[in-house]
Amino acid sequence: MFKNFFSKQVSLLSYLIRWTLISIPVAIAIGSVVALFLWLLNWAIHFRFAHTWLLYLLPAAGVIIHLLYKWYGQSAERGNNLIIDEIHEPGAGVPKRMAPLILVTTVITHLFGGSAGREGTAVQIGGSLANLFGSWFRLNEADKKVVLTAGVAAGFGAVFGTPLTGAIFALEVIAIGRIQYNALLPCLIAGLVADVTVSAWGVHHTPYHIGVVNTGQQFYGHNIPVSVWLLGKVVVASAFFGLASYAFAKAVHLVKNLSLKWIKVNWLIPVCGGIVIILLTYILGKPDYLSLGVDAEYPGAITIVSAFQHGGAHLFSWFWKLVYTSVTLGTGFKGGEVTPLFYIGATLGNTLAELMNAPISLFAALGFIAVFAGATNTPLACTLMGIELFGGEYAIFFAVACFTAYFFSGEGGIYSAQRIAEPKPGSDKDKSNHFKRIFNKYRL
Structure with missing residues (x-):
């Protein structure tokens, strides 16, 4: 032995x-x-x-x-x-x-x-x-x-x-x-x-900070570490984060499919995409939704960093970033999806925090990781990202946000090659497997 x-x-x-x-x-x-x-x-x-x-x-x-x-x-x-x-x-x-x-x-x-x-x-x-x-x-x-x-x-x-x-x-x-x-x-x-x-090599990353938030609650004289009311707001917001993930994934695929269907000359596809980006920027009158969206091009620009502050995003900042990125990637330009997803999530979190009277920096951070979690179907990794980027103090909220967004983000994601090993609860494949289990259990 x-x-x-x-x-x-x-x-x-x-x-x-x-x-x-x-x-x-x-x-x-x-x-x-x-x-x-x-x-x-x-x-x-x-x-x-x-x-x-x-x-x-x-x-x-x-x-x-x-x-x-x-x-x-x-x-x-x-x-x-x-x-x-x-x-x-x-x-x-x-x-x-x-x-x-x-x-x-x-x-x-x-x-x-x-x-x-x-x-x-x-x-x-x-x-x-x-x-x-x-x-x-x-x-x-x-x-x-x-x-x-x-x-x-x-x-x-x-x-x-x-x-x-x-x-x-x-x-x-x-x-x-x-x-x-x-x-x-x-x-x-x-x-x-x-x-x-x-x-x-001397290359550094952008720091993000969550302001001090009282997440506890008094219940019949006892201090509960997690406020039920705040947790309920997080769940509601995270459902919207998941829907934003779903909308982003569908928008990129839609732009790509429509471009291939209606523009027969392939090199004209990025030309049309570039023209759309230029026109949108001219119509909106500001360049906030171009490129990464991390550094500010001018004082007062809407960025991922500004989304952690009061008034740091407009009501539809997340929507315009979604549109810009869908057009860019869907028409053949190169880069990743994740940083735009951070932008979409942080600005949407800012907007929802304003509407729900919730802590702005906390909800920006939750959106930052949760929209990414829903779009890539990686809730565990994104929970850990929240801890690595923002600290472990709000880990329970990170987990709730990422897994809720994951459930609400639909069956697919931004990676078409990603396989489904275990269907999400409530998905069509999960229902199909459920009926198969019932059939196998009661068949003669």
């Missing part, structure tokens, strides 16, 4: 050492490229701030992006969905050119004012480099799945400064309702090392 136990411990130690040695160089490479990407992205955004006329070249930028993917992109055009498919069923692999292509085209999108994010870029950088290292290390198919998952964790953790979230996101995003823990250790190592690497 002792010999068998000792043998298992040696095997476990060998596993830990092996994956540590594999994950660290992969994560350092990914973290370094993500640091370069964040630096270039920051430069592009502030350069456009100083040269606002660049927005009028957005249609031409769209054509350049289209041609780059037509000439060099091949399967890389599928982006995050290709990486998810490769983790499920390894096939042709993730092309090496995916990392430089998505980096360059995302910077182009933001340089000329397109409304997009950065998570998709970081995840594709992570997947592409992880696949490259997998071929160098001559890993088998099972290990390639693990290293690809670790690459996603490294890219996500590095771009937002949330290594634990990156690890759980990589495990949770693969299939709805199921987490496979076989890649947990490599993901944790990769997320942490990539985040440290970004910091080592």
Whole structure:
């Protein structure tokens, strides 16, 4: 018995050492490229701030992006969905050119004012480099799945400064309702090392703060740590966060499908998308909904940061960001969806807090993570993101918001390659499985 136990411990130690040695160089490479990407992205955004006329070249930028993917992109055009498919069923692999292509085209999108994010870029950088290292290390198919998952964790953790979230996101995003823990250790190592690497390069992330909120309640002379009244408001708001997630996912797919249906010349699709963005900006009279929406182009601009303050968002700020991003991504511009989802959630949380007489900064933070949770079907990762970004004091509210939004966000999400391992309660597939169980129970 002792010999068998000792043998298992040696095997476990060998596993830990092996994956540590594999994950660290992969994560350092990914973290370094993500640091370069964040630096270039920051430069592009502030350069456009100083040269606002660049927005009028957005249609031409769209054509350049289209041609780059037509000439060099091949399967890389599928982006995050290709990486998810490769983790499920390894096939042709993730092309090496995916990392430089998505980096360059995302910077182009933001340089000329397109409304997009950065998570998709970081995840594709992570997947592409992880696949490259997998071929160098001559890993088998099972290990390639693990290293690809670790690459996603490294890219996500590095771009937002949330290594634990990156690890759980990589495990949770693969299939709805199921987490496979076989890649947990490599993901944790990769997320942490990539985040440290970004910091080592001198690249820093935007800090967000929740004001002091009294979340307790007196009940017959006893102090309850969680106010039932405030918790009820959080549940109601989170249902709206979930519906916003659903609307975003449907809007992006709708724009893409309508563009392909009605515009027969492919390079004209980004041209039309760029023109729509220019017209919307001219009609609204302000550039608040362009690019990331993190830094303010002018004093008083509506940003993610401003949404944490009283009067920091308008009634329909979330709606306009949803429209801008749907048009940008749906017509072929590149970037991620997550930072725009942060913007949509934070501004919607600000609006709902004003309407419900609730703490503004807390509800902005809840929207920040909950809309993301609903759109990506990753409530656990987003709960951890709330803790990593805002602290653990309001963890119960983060969890309630993320899981409520997850339930209200519909059956799909922004990643079409994401598979359904366990249907959401109340979904069509859940009902179908319920009726099958009843039939199997009572059949003769």
